Amino acid sequence: MDPFLIIELIKGKFPGEVTGQGSFASQSWAVLGKGRVADICRYLKEDPDIKMDYLIDVTAVDYMPRAPRFEVVYQLHSIKHGHRLRLKVPVEEKDATIQSVTSVWRTANWHERETYDMFGIEFTGHPELRRILMPDDWEGFPLRKDYPIEGPKWTFEPWPEG
């Protein structure tokens, strides 16, 4: 099915939630509002003609200094029909929360944990939102643009005094 047709179906079922769409290199995406992400994803998974039963990836992009700063990106695929779609949800820096889709696809669990770990975006409704790649007590969110590439400034003392 043509991805733009899927976007039209989303617009029909959830009026007002699709705030934009685009395509590049024959891959298409829909820009959604934050409000009903989980419902839209459930619809995309369960509708038999769309059947996006496979969540490939959940990630985020930091567009600093643009506002809204982050964009959470979902890559979806349908094993039965073979079509792919990307969903992008802009997220403000001040209110960096979004609904979790772990209730729709179980695989979203670790993806969302990694996005939280790297960007600080909180996923409401996630069963166990804690850091996954960085140590549990790490401060700061590494993949944000204002996080230094060399890492935090710390002084390492191999032979501490006293």
Place this chain on the structure above:
Amino acid sequence: MGPQHPSTHGVLRLVLELDGERVMSCKPYIGYLHRGSEKLAEVKSYQQIVPLTDRFDYLSCGNNNLAYAIAVEKLMGIEVPERADYLRTIVAELSRISSHLLWLATHAADIGAVTVLLYTLRERELILDLFELLTGARLTVSYVNIGGVRRDAPKEFFDRCDEFIKILPAKIDDYNTLIMENRIWLGRTKGIGVIPYDEAIDWGLTGGSLRGSGVDYDLRKAIPYAAYDRVEFDVPLGTHGDVYDRYIIRVEEMRQSIRIIKQCLKDMPDGPYKADIPAVTLPPKDRVMADIETLVHQFVLVSKGFEVQKGEVYVGCEVPKGELGFYIVSDGGTSPLRMKVRSPSFVNLQCLPRMVYGRMLADIVSCIGSIDIVLGEVDR
């Protein structure tokens, strides 16, 4: 089950709650091998990221480079010549065989069949020798780059590759005689770590783990890339979704890889080995030392890199572990704005607690081996 353990295939920490021998809960802790590749990619030029991609799944570097190169080429709209496609496919399939050989070696050794390790690594040495002949490096080859491949393959490479694929099928039969119908092997792998069809898709499994549950999803067939639409091969599927099925599938995938390489060697076209786009691909090396313009051209491309138009693309490729995807967002500069690596081992490992719940401690080792993880890819 701490980060230092011979059977965890790397630095993986599992916090287990046991009731006697039964596993009541299993929590994986990863991140011990996290090197910040995605952050590094934001400061390196597109060509400089190719060696970074080698280090994700360090057992099958040809495939990682290929996935990245195809993503950037789709972003830029570059077409590579046919010879490059076939060379890339050969290197990708050799990497696949090498990865599966090592997978079999470690999986069998973890379960107890140590002899298999000695046999398979012998054949893997032949593949590493082939890589050394072709690229100069045994493991992290960085052979596929954006626009084509790095060097043309000498005639000796094709001859030796031909010899190698002639001897390999008999060797695979050898490995099978060791374990395929062995009572202990069957007892340790049949019915263990079962994932049914729907759950496999829901958990986001890919690769051998997914096809073991009967889902026919192989990116080489679903969204063909390189020369995969011009060769014939089968995709083995399992039925029960247990550890034994995943083992059978990967052994059969090795045979299919041999088939693909044979066809590629036979159909290898002549022609250039990289696209001739002066803004992107390096000039021929013999000209670089001969005239100043070519030297400047080489210098600018290597030091500054090339600029990529604004856009974003997600491309997934079938590496031995599953679907390796690159989501690259470009804002018009010489480095990506964001490069997300969707690594199959990271997603497949999520399924481990589900597989081992209620089973014995020894089954964890079988399950980790059957998911086929490489911690370099899990942590990036």
